[in-house]
Amino acid sequence: MKQVTILITILGITLSSHAQILKKIQRKVESKVEKSVDELMNEKKEERNKSEADISGTASPKTTGTFDILTNAEPFTAGHVLLFEDSLDYDTPGRMARYWQTNSTGTVVEISGAPGKWLKLANQASYQLDTLLHLPQKFTLEFDLLTRANEAKDIRSIDFGFSKNNSTRKYIYGVANETNVYTSLQYYYETINTTSNNNQNSSRIEFPLSNYANAIMHVSMSIDGSRMQVYVDEHKVLDATVLDPRAPKHFFVSTENYRNNAQVFISNLRISGF
Structure with missing residues (x-):
């Protein structure tokens, strides 16, 4: 047991x-x-x-240039006094935009999937406003860029900035003496370069421009005397002394020779004062 x-x-x-x-x-x-x-x-x-x-179509840029990118910097603040606005709402598709001039051609179009109307920018062409708009010492300028491309690098580059005259009888080169300051979106190299012809100040930063094939990019610029800030979407890519306050400032956009049938469009230009 x-x-x-x-x-x-x-x-x-x-x-x-x-x-x-x-x-x-x-x-x-x-x-x-x-x-x-x-x-x-x-x-x-x-x-x-x-x-x-x-x-x-956005990502954080890398700092490699003369001026630091302030990722936590103050956000862009638009002026509260409207000086000029053109969303192309009253333009006829198929024609050149009424408030723009160019050394080449341009066509107002409507694009599926993109609201509003857009001005199609030709190859190796420059565009300015067809009006002598007096800009104050302090103002903001905004616009949208829309791209259509197999790859963003097919766009090559887009330059924008301020020239000292309002003439588009010939192509506006950023490096020309007639240019006050210009920013170059280098899609091929994925960098954003800004050069001043007033004080030879320059900046070069890395930015993921490859994300902007078939995308809308909002560009904002804030000018206060000699200082200029540039934003791509919510990212500040420039904050530096690059302007001569005494020099005339006429906004311009220039394109390069596209590749593989790439296309670029601009719309929603807005200039505001304080």
């Missing part, structure tokens, strides 16, 4: 030990499963965030 009792006791201890071992194994398996699920969810979240960044 004692032997039977001992056997039953040993069997109970053995079963209890096996049960504990099984519970430990189960906990380890569950822990690994939970960890795998968490890792998978984190990977999916990272992929989704990356995808959303790609779709939005």
Whole structure:
């Protein structure tokens, strides 16, 4: 009888030990499963965030130039007194925009998937406002650029800035003496360069321009005397003394020779004072 009792006791201890071992194994398996699920969810979240960044066409720039990019800098603040606005709403598609002039050609178009009307910019062409608009010492200027390209580098580059006259009888080169200051969107090299012909100040930064094929880019400029700030979407890409306050300032945009049937459009120009 004692032997039977001992056997039953040993069997109970053995079963209890096996049960504990099984519970430990189960906990380890569950822990690994939970960890795998968490890792998978984190990977999916990272992929989704990356995808959303790609779709939005924006990403943080890198600092490599003369002036630092202030990622946490003050946001762009537009002037509150409207001086000029042109969204091309009253222009006829197929014609040149009424408030613009060029050394080449231009056509107002409507684009599927992009609200409003747009001025299509030709190859190797310069564009200015067809009006002698007096700009004060302090003002802001905003516009939208829309691109259509297989790759952003097919756009080559787009220059914009201020020239000392309002003539588009010939192509406006940024490096020309007639140019006050210009910013160059170098899609091919993924950099944004700004050069002043007043004080030879210059800036070069890396920026993910490859994200802007088939995308809308909002450009904002803030001018206060000799100082100019430039924003691409919400990113400040320039904050420097580059202007001569005494020199005339006439806004211009110049394109380069596109590749592989790339196209560039501009709209929603707005100039405001304070």
